[in-house]
Amino acid sequence: MDISTLCIHGAENNTHHTGAISVPIYQSATFAHPGVGQSTGYDYSRMQNPTREYVEKIVANLEHGIDALAFSSGMSAIAALMELFSIGDHIIASEDLYGGTIRLFENISRKNGLQFDYTDTSKLDTVRSLIRKETKAIYIESPTNPMMQVTDIAAACELARSRGLLVIVDNTFLTPYYQLPLVLGADIVIHSGTKYLSGHNDTLSGFLVTNREDLSEKLRFIYKTTGACLSPFDSWLLIRGIKTLAVRMDRQQENALKVAHWLTAQEKVKKIYYIGLPDHPDYAVSIKQSTGFGSMISFEVDKEVTAKQLLERIQLLLFAESLGGVETLITYPMLQTHADIPLEERLRRGINDCLLRISVGLENADDIISDLDQALNGRRSLHGV
Ligand SMILES: Cc1ncc(COP(=O)(O)O)c(C=O)c1O
Structure with missing residues (x-):
């Protein structure tokens, strides 16, 4: 079955006997037992909830995993993942990670005894040289946020396998529609479901997906014990959002290519x-390991004042954090997503005061470009936005 069909019909709907097309929202914290020592399979919503279970099955199937766990945010998924590790364990991570992930690693995970x-x-070769006896995992974001570096996931997995390390891949930017890290050899996939999976900038969520029974068992234990589970209503929003993932990804990418080509021709x-x-x-x-490029673009303008003016002048586009939704959003990583990273480190990585990041949405590409044009070049908008 094609992935676009799986997005809509990718899990068995146990409520089919009612004829409901939309999976019901089981807004129940707890479930009654038919008798002593008996269970319907549902006991308490922190452990299992039928609406959440449905979205978990869809995401597991899309990522070619055996289990997916739905969290209340991407960060709660990553925080729970860190509970797999113990004091002294060492993780090698992509340096250009989402700023919130670095904040978690540096301020919470380090305090808990992990090393990065x-x-x-x-x-x-550099990754190889950093491996030591305490190393337990390679943590990859690909492409990275915001500098769009791409890691050869299959090659990283081969290296990891030869040294007995886990490979964890944050697949938020490309989603399973364009990239399948588990098929490339990774052990765990992370999502901020807040982004493309839900797709409408209206709910937070996160996922951990694995194709290993042992990891599924450990993560399920952490999940029920720490409790940052996705609510039934937000699970339903995710189910609805994922139905249109394929068409959104394709159209957003088409728009992004047009915007990227337009940006290439701008003097500033x-x-x-x-x-x-x-x-x-x-x-x-990218061509080797993914079937698409997504719709995240970072670009550097000539001066800080140009970047700030653009943010002040946009009328259709929105100056906001986050990404992956139907609305085109522009972010100033220096002040927003990566504000907590020490200045020197940010500058070394190219996150300077001229860098902007666009999450290209689903508006008409000409409208997006004309708004950028008037904001960047002071030209009158073509479409009256
Ligand atoms: C690549 C990436 N991973 C994880 C997260 C964290 O997800 P959330 O904001 O849903 O907690 C983000 C958020 O922007 C992100 O961009």
Whole structure:
């Protein structure tokens, strides 16, 4: 079955006997037992809830996993994942991670005794040189946020396997529609479901997906014990959002390619980071391991004042954190998503005061471009936005 069909029909709907097309929202904290020592399979919603179970099955199937766990946010999923590790364990992570993930690792996980090294995980020789006896995992974001670096996931998995390490991949930007890390050899996939999976900028959620029974068992134990589960209503929003994942991803990517090409021709734009442009340094790896490029673009303008003016002048686009929804959002990573990273480190990675990041949405591409044009170049908008 094609993935676009799986997005709509990808899990068995146990409520089919009612004829309901939409999976019901089981807004129940607890479930009655038919008798002593008996269970309907549902006891308490922190452990199992039928609406959440349905979205978990869909996400597991889309990612080619055996289990998916739905969390109340992407960060709660990553925080729970860190509970797999013990004091002294060492993790090698992509250096250009989402700022919130670095904040978690540096302020909470380190306090709990974990150790981290950050590096460009696309450079496997460097990754190899950082492996030591305490190393337990390689944590990859690909493409990274916001500099769009791409790691060869299959090659990283081969290295990890030879050294007995787990590979964890944050697949938020490309989603299973364009990239399947578990098929490439990874052990665990992470999502901020807040982004493309839900797709409408209206709910937070997160997922951990695995294709290993042992990891599923450990993660389920952590899940029921720490409790950051996705609510029934938000699970339903995710189910609804995922139904249109395929069409949204394709159309957003089409728009992103147009926006990226337009940005390339702008005098005030000095650098563009979009993995769908053939001159992106990792283009060949993207073509090899993914079926699409997504719709996240970072770009650097000539001056700080140009970046700030653009943010003040946009009329249709929205100056907001987050990504992946139907609305086109522009972020200023320096002040928003990556504000907690020390200045020197941010600058070293290219996150300077001229860098902007766009999550290209589903509006008409010409409308997006004309708003950018008037905001960047002071030209009158073509479409009266
Ligand atoms: C790549 C990536 N991973 C994880 C997260 C965290 O997800 P959430 O905001 O749903 O907690 C984000 C949030 O922006 C993200 O961009």
